[in-house]
Amino acid sequence: MKTLRFKSNLKCDGCVNAIKPFMDSIPEINSWSIDLNNSKKIIEVHTLEESDYILSEKISKGIAKIGYTTEKI
DSSP states (O other): OEEEEEEEOOOSHHHHHHHHHHHHTOTTEEEEEEETTSTTOEEEEEEOOSOHHHHHHHHHHHHHHHTOOEEEO
């Protein structure tokens, strides 16, 4: 299993709820979580995918369409 991590500008549970349908719709994601207590608002994604670049781009672009930013770390 691979873990992808992203710094984000999510601020609250409302932000998390805004991206939830998108994140839950990606079949390559086994599970995901967000640490809103961390100053970088870390999104952690667990996947079995070997190519994390394609999945990372898909996540970043999808979240951007919803109105939030991410940066892979």
